[in-house]
Amino acid sequence: MNEQILDMLKELRPEYDFETSVDFVMDGLLDSFDIVSICGMLEETYGIKIDGLDIVPENFSSVAAIRSLVEKSLGK
Amino acid sequence: MRITFLDYFEKTVLEKTSLCAVIHNDKAITFGELRERALWFAMRVAETVNSAVNSPIAVFLPKEIDTVAADIGIMYAAAPFMNLDVKTPKERISNILERVRPAAVITSRKFAEVFGSVEIPVIFTDDDNTEIAPDTQMLERRRSKLIDTDPFCIINTSGSTGTPKGVVLNHRSFFDFVDVSDEIFGFDGSEIIGSLSPVVFDIFDFELCMLMKHGSRLIILDAMLGAFPARLLENLVKTNVSFIFWVPSIMVNIANMGLLDKIKLPDLKLVWFAGEVFPTKQFLIWYDSLSHTKFANLYGPIEITLDCTYYIIDRRPSETETLPIGVPYRNTDILILNENNERCKVGEDGELCVRGTSLAMGYYNLPEKTSTAFVQNPLNSAYPEMIYRTGDVVYMRDDGVIMFKGRKDTLIKHMGYRIELGEIEHIIENDLRIIKYCCAVYDRGKKEIVLFYENDREISVQEFRKAISSRLPSYMIPAVFIKVEEMPRNTNGKIDRLLLSSRVNGEK
Numbered sequence: 001m002n003e004q005i006l007d008m009l010k011e012l013r014p015e016y017d018f019e020t021s022v023d024f025v026m027d028g029l030l031d032s033f034d035i036v037s038i039c040g041m042l043e044e045t046y047g048i049k050i051d052g053l054d055i056v057p058e059n060f061s062s063v064a065a066i067r068s069l070v071e072k073s074l075g076k
Numbered sequence: 077m078r079i080t081f082l083d084y085f086e087k088t089v090l091e092k093t094s095l096c097a098v099i100h101n102d103k104a105i106t107f108g109e110l111r112e113r114a115l116w117f118a119m120r121v122a123e124t125v126n127s128a129v130n131s132p133i134a135v136f137l138p139k140e141i142d143t144v145a146a147d148i149g150i151m152y153a154a155a156p157f158m159n160l161d162v163k164t165p166k167e168r169i170s171n172i173l174e175r176v177r178p179a180a181v182i183t184s185r186k187f188a189e190v191f192g193s194v195e196i197p198v199i200f201t202d203d204d205n206t207e208i209a210p211d212t213q214m215l216e217r218r219r220s221k222l223i224d225t226d227p228f229c230i231i232n233t234s235g236s237t238g239t240p241k242g243v244v245l246n247h248r249s250f251f252d253f254v255d256v257s258d259e260i261f262g263f264d265g266s267e268i269i270g271s272l273s274p275v276v277f278d279i280f281d282f283e284l285c286m287l288m289k290h291g292s293r294l295i296i297l298d299a300m301l302g303a304f305p306a307r308l309l310e311n312l313v314k315t316n317v318s319f320i321f322w323v324p325s326i327m328v329n330i331a332n333m334g335l336l337d338k339i340k341l342p343d344l345k346l347v348w349f350a351g352e353v354f355p356t357k358q359f360l361i362w363y364d365s366l367s368h369t370k371f372a373n374l375y376g377p378i379e380i381t382l383d384c385t386y387y388i389i390d391r392r393p394s395e396t397e398t399l400p401i402g403v404p405y406r407n408t409d410i411l412i413l414n415e416n417n418e419r420c421k422v423g424e425d426g427e428l429c430v431r432g433t434s435l436a437m438g439y440y441n442l443p444e445k446t447s448t449a450f451v452q453n454p455l456n457s458a459y460p461e462m463i464y465r466t467g468d469v470v471y472m473r474d475d476g477v478i479m480f481k482g483r484k485d486t487l488i489k490h491m492g493y494r495i496e497l498g499e500i501e502h503i504i505e506n507d508l509r510i511i512k513y514c515c516a517v518y519d520r521g522k523k524e525i526v527l528f529y530e531n532d533r534e535i536s537v538q539e540f541r542k543a544i545s546s547r548l549p550s551y552m553i554p555a556v557f558i559k560v561e562e563m564p565r566n567t568n569g570k571i572d573r574l575l576l577s578s579r580v581n582g583e584k
Contacts, residue, residue, distance in 0.1 A: 055305065
């Protein structure tokens with residue numbers, strides 16, 4: 001799943017290096033338009049519905065964080 | 077007599093010296109401190125560009141307390157401010173600077189590189205913070221010749237030729253909008269404003285006017301919060317926000333996420349929205365969740381200073397009903413004109429044109445563009461009188477309420493931003509030259525910009541995004557790219573935009 005998520009990010013923002021960033025949100029790699037797009041992509045790819053209360057910066061800071069968000073949403 | 081907004085601000089500061097004026101995360105500033113900081117900026121501007129009265133001063137800062145102080149400071153130095161978005165690609169900034177040629181730029185060291193090769197004096201906010209005793213007499217002398225139609229600010233908006241147009245707005249037009257708003261909505265300074273708009277929106281300028289005239293408190297909400305609606309709402313609760321003026325796109329997101337049931341907003345008394353059509357289904361979620369809140373739909377392009385019509389939603393609309401743009405603001409006259417420049421009858425579609433004090437002075441350094449949009453009132457041949465042609469198609473209902481229908485041209489509203497689709501095409505076709513021909517259309521359902529292109533080889537999404545993001549801000553980058561064998565063309569050889577648009581919007 002990590003690979004898949006990384007590909008999504010790269011497609012959205014080819015100009016940035018997601019592999020070296022420690023926090024995508026703090027480093028300014030993702031803006032508010034991107035978060036909306038990522039949520040849409042994740043919901044479509046994994047057939048999930050992300051709870052609005054889970055859309056917080058911490059859950060988009062890294063590939064691992066996005067992955068646990070997906071897993072949490074899958075578990076619901 | 078009032079000439080500039082400083083005439084109000086000086087009074088506000090006297091009354092509220094030690095009260096909180098602006099809050100940004102864990103930082104806060106009182107009215108007294110804000111005036112002091114603004115005067116510091118004014119002195120820097122005055123010593124940097126000694127004679128430049130009424131010459132624009134650019135501000136290149138993220139949205140923070142210093143941006144508010146810089147804007148007011150520029151006013152103290154008898155000049156209009158021109159806020160720029162720090163997220164804008166460098167080349168676009170250069171184009172704006174070249175067209176407007178501001179007398180100076182205010183920025184911080186962090187952005188020094190952006191202005192490295194520009195021949196404009198730069199004032200750094202974090203440079204030499206030593207106390208300069210403000211020479212208020214000198215600043216007053218600078219302002220003594222100003223009149224109320226001198227520029228308040230310049231706002232850049234998308235232009236079809238690839239370079240934004242700078243709309244020049246004066247103090248009097250802001251007085252007009254705020255005066256009438258006060259009458260309708262009873263503003264008195266008790267407002268706590270949740271400020272979410274970027275500093276390049278006219279909404280931010282209105283918030284600044286509310287702070288200066290009434291002493292309303294500004295809560296600066298980081299743009300990033302737009303992506304995290306739950307955090308955004310928690311912030312409103314924490315800071316007791318009572319008034320928001322937002323674009324519908326973020327409000328639609330909040331409604332769709334079902335957050336209004338989970339996070340209550342007891343202090344929110346007034347909600348204004350403008351800039352786009354608010355889909356009634358999502359609006360009803362807001363309306364039903366906040367029974368103690370008054371909602372108003374406002375409408376107007378930047379060129380008439382904020383908005384020129386309003387509609388207070390005083391009864392629950394049905395889900396199939398479209399929200400009207402409402403009735404004209406007092407002291408603004410709306411003319412709905414048909415193709416022969418005659419007044420439309422009730423129910424007849426026509427272009428919305430505006431007459432009044434609210435009109436902008438025109439576009440900076442663009443006489444031709446100015447003269448096509450700001451024209452002589454065709455209903456008056458007796459003396460010079462300007463009207464502004466919005467390009468918006470509307471009609472009037474028999475109860476006198478105005479309904480929005482669409483655009484005469486290819487201007488769209490997307491995520492609250494006004495975008496000229498022709499500008500995207502111009503940049504891709506003529507500047508980047510990555511494809512032969514292209515045509516951008518708007519998918520109104522998905523709210524996406526779709527780019528059709530004709531080219532020998534297919535271009536990957538990554539390649540497109542990478543190239544375009546070097547020239548255009550992210551909200552202008554198409555979401556979908558579709559390669560076609562040949563662009564459909566109409567009888568006079570032009571790309572058939574209507575056909576492509578109907579293809580993505582599922583119309584026949």
